[in-house]
Amino acid sequence: MRSGKPDQTRPGEFELIARLFAPLAAGWPGACGLTDDVAYLPLEGDLVAPGEELVLKTDAIVAGVHFLVEDPPDLVARKLLRVNLSDLAAKGARPLVYLLAIMLPASIDFGWLVRFTEGLRADQQAFGLHLAGGDTDATPGPLTLAATLLGAVPAGRRMLREGARAGDGVFVSGTIGDGALGLKAIRGELAGLTPAQLAALAHRYRLPEPRLALGARLRGLAHATMDISDGLVGDLEHICEASRVGAIIEAVRVPLSEAARAALARNPALIESVLGGGDDYELLFAAPISAEGALGALGRELGVPIARVGRIVAGERVQALDQEGRRLALAQRGYRHF
């Protein structure tokens, strides 16, 4: 079942690793230059500080499901890292190292992989990450990329989905809905926007911005945190379920980019994609209403807008209300993976 057939359009596995991936591991001795069978993470070295524990996350993306085959390879690489980094951000973690498992169809050539590793390198530098190890395989199916990230947090001070309390405010970072609208823009499903607006939305879909600096600063401020990957309403339902509370979102408070506002002005029904479409990779958290001022100041300090979009209430339902306080009926509350 191993095909064993050498592919003439790109170098073999060992050459690929030596030429493209080993340089990404060169800065970190624990990777053994990708020439051994495992990587080593010392616990008494430079990387992990005393009193820290590790955070583990794995997430995979599949061509045609989570990204477009024709997306720029460097952005595919960066999105792969960033969807995982966004989870680390929501837990206030400092990224350490990552491992890759990449399943390559024959259509992926050496040039594609060069650009892919350029994207990895860019985000390793941006986020202080090291490549620790990985696995490359052939697949008769679509390009499939799995990453496992390890991060560090202060032990005993976990930020979880549980912990939200009735009376808390519901806060988000950045702007919401750009990712879902960006996918529609790429697909040509958004009419009447300017090329610049379409490009801005598409960029937000292709290159999410993990809020690591903000996440680390939420420790001690937020009662419950997560990142929005599957949609604001659906992910808030996860926080509410874990915390055994309900929530009300006021749609008018949900922060929108200029491009998203323009799209909604032409087609108000797009509010459903904004609230439930996912791919935001912004932080969603519950914190005391009284912290609103401090959070605003923190957002200004970090250059990341923070908005209160609603409140935690007793009960177990998450409702979204329109400008007149009427309940929005949302068919799409969050992305279903299948």
Place this chain on the structure above:
Amino acid sequence: MRSGKPDQTRPGEFELIARLFAPLAAGWPGACGLTDDVAYLPLEGDLVAPGEELVLKTDAIVAGVHFLVEDPPDLVARKLLRVNLSDLAAKGARPLVYLLAIMLPASIDFGWLVRFTEGLRADQQAFGLHLAGGDTDATPGPLTLAATLLGAVPAGRRMLREGARAGDGVFVSGTIGDGALGLKAIRGELAGLTPAQLAALAHRYRLPEPRLALGARLRGLAHATMDISDGLVGDLEHICEASRVGAIIEAVRVPLSEAARAALARNPALIESVLGGGDDYELLFAAPISAEGALGALGRELGVPIARVGRIVAGERVQALDQEGRRLALAQRGYRHF
């Protein structure tokens, strides 16, 4: 490009996680019951001892490449864990936790997943592993399964591929070639064997035996270690390259199962599959010739045969010699992943 289409033949993602995977994480609090975004690995708890460092490994398997779509799902699960555990064994590591990323085509139904998780449970218990977290996604391609394992080893006493010295013996555990011959047996390519012999070989292909107990005991005895996944000759070349030495394998010394002996008796050309076919998941290591007696005793203690199959020499070539000392010309020295 998330499909977003609910699949009627199996429960949704969250229900799958709650019903099938959360029970596998229930024994270990760091997994947060699979209800949060990450897992937490405490470094001052029960799992990691003072003075240890972590070992990290990721490996993926693809239906139609690394296993057969019709293989029993529990054995697929166990092979997925065991190909990674075998790397941990070669480094003398104690397994701790694992993460899964599973990409499911529509053809995989709930019953398949039930049996798959039964296999995970069996090997969690057999090897003291905990499920820490994971990711499930739909794929339009073949079933694709990635696992990342974390283990622990005493810090500062790494067993690497490098370290073999001219004059060392080359040793292997168990029997060699059964995995590669097992695949041939499954494909109906082995003539003249008994059903029991065919079944024994197929079983070795489907369910490798990671040599964790042996690996842990090789610390201090072996100069260089790895596991044989791509073939004895090809993997010995990896040790020799890292150690800057050469090696000679005497084919007559390579330990064979009764079924492999029967297959070779009928078709001596199968020696090429035995020496270069891979899927052995036995340990391969260089150790002083003078340790041969101690290693034999260790093997008897652990119930794992240990055989010396050759020796490390100066140079950089790995040669296999036949019974008369003539060099075997091997077209297939090791598995190429693509």
